[in-house]
Amino acid sequence: xxxxxxxxxxxxxxxxxxxxxxxxxxxxxxxxxxxxxxxxxxxxxxxxxxxxxxxxxxxxxxxxxxxxxxxxxxxxxxxxxxxxxxxxxxxxxxxxxxxxxxxxxxxxxxxxxxxxxxxxxxxxxxxxxxxxxxxxxxxxxxxxxxxxxxxxxxxxxxxxxxxxxxxxxxxxxxxxxxxxxxxxxxxxxxxxxxxxxxxxxxxxxxxxxxxxxxxxxxxxxxxxxxxxxxxxxxxxxxxxxxxxxxxxxxxxxxxxxxxxxxxxxxxxxxxxxxxxxxxxxxxxxxxxxxxxxxxxxxxxxxxxxxxxxxxxxxxxxxxxxxx
Ligand code: RIB
Ligand code: CA
Numbered sequence: 001x002x003x004x005x006x007x008x009x010x011x012x013x014x015x016x017x018x019x020x021x022x023x024x025x026x027x028x029x030x031x032x033x034x035x036x037x038x039x040x041x042x043x044x045x046x047x048x049x050x051x052x053x054x055x056x057x058x059x060x061x062x063x064x065x066x067x068x069x070x071x072x073x074x075x076x077x078x079x080x081x082x083x084x085x086x087x088x089x090x091x092x093x094x095x096x097x098x099x100x101x102x103x104x105x106x107x108x109x110x111x112x113x114x115x116x117x118x119x120x121x122x123x124x125x126x127x128x129x130x131x132x133x134x135x136x137x138x139x140x141x142x143x144x145x146x147x148x149x150x151x152x153x154x155x156x157x158x159x160x161x162x163x164x165x166x167x168x169x170x171x172x173x174x175x176x177x178x179x180x181x182x183x184x185x186x187x188x189x190x191x192x193x194x195x196x197x198x199x200x201x202x203x204x205x206x207x208x209x210x211x212x213x214x215x216x217x218x219x220x221x222x223x224x225x226x227x228x229x230x231x232x233x234x235x236x237x238x239x240x241x242x243x244x245x246x247x248x249x250x251x252x253x254x255x256x257x258x259x260x261x262x263x264x265x266x267x268x269x270x271x272x273x274x275x276x277x278x279x280x281x282x283x284x285x286x287x288x289x290x291x292x293x294x295x296x297x298x299x300x301x302x303x304x305x306x307x308x309x310x311x312x313x314x315x316x317x318x319x320x321x322x323x
Contacts, residue, residue, distance in 0.1 A: 010038025088227025
């Protein structure tokens with residue numbers, strides 16, 4: 001059955017890869033992109049979302065979201081990874097046409113979830129500020145979503161603990177208070193963190209092939225990924241890039257690709273470990289215990305990377321041939 005998703009995103013190179021994956025796959029109806037600060041400013045990210053809608057003739061609504069975290073001081077755009085405007089060397093013109101939804105992202109999320117009770121999957125691949133604001137304004141949406149899928153966090157599986165600090169992943173580090181609220185809310189969350197996203201790689205060869213086989217969409221992914229590959233080669237020492245945000249979409253399409261583990265999840269909100277995600281794995285009730293009263297959430301700890309890469313490639317090639 002087709003799943004309706006709202007994709008909350010900070011576009012972003014791997015965000016664009018995820019957006020196009022969601023647009024391409026027939027099992028997903030991409031209802032909206034809601035934007036959030038993160039990889040780039042909210043202005044640049046929102047312009048990038050409008051550009052994708054225009055270039056790929058997407059039906060999705062675009063709603064502009066939060067420009068800063070709930071409480072912490074902003075970390076600032078990650079230019080070293082995504083370039084100054086978010087798509088690496090590929091610059092979107094200032095004159096992108098296309099209408100934004102008039103509502104702020106959090107209000108768009110509330111209204112859409114209420115209009116389609118139990119049908120909307122919220123997929124968030126940036127800082128969780130918009131989701132936290134939606135929960136604050138309308139806590140009842142927690143009972144009305146189908147599910148929540150997050151790309152973020154790191155739990156130490158497969159030795160993956162952090163990418164912006166030794167113990168924090170970027171999306172959670174950008175707004176730890178928002179993440180803690182989202183993980184503690186009474187809705188079903190699946191967390192696709194570095195534990196699995198750093199186990200899959202788009203190699204330079206894979207992206208070359210996609211450019212060859214997937215027409216305009218393959219060319220676009222090739223163009224935006226040049227800068228990203230240089231970052232990975234120069235700073236991480238890899239001939240390819242991790243598959244962060246597209247992994248959250250892969251989970252929506254085929255959860256069987258992943259192994260998950262249940263337990264309440266909290267986020268460290270202050271100090272040097274700010275942004276660290278910690279899952280409680282035992283059933284003991286401690287004298288001081290700020291996990292046990294929280295809902296058990298699913299954390300991905302294993303992935304079939306080969307099948308995930310095949311799914312992405314096939315989805316984009318099939319989509320390209322239908323255009
Ligand atoms: O840590 C990876 C995440 O941070 C991805 O969502 C990427 O787009 C950046 O936002
Ligand atoms: Ca992202």
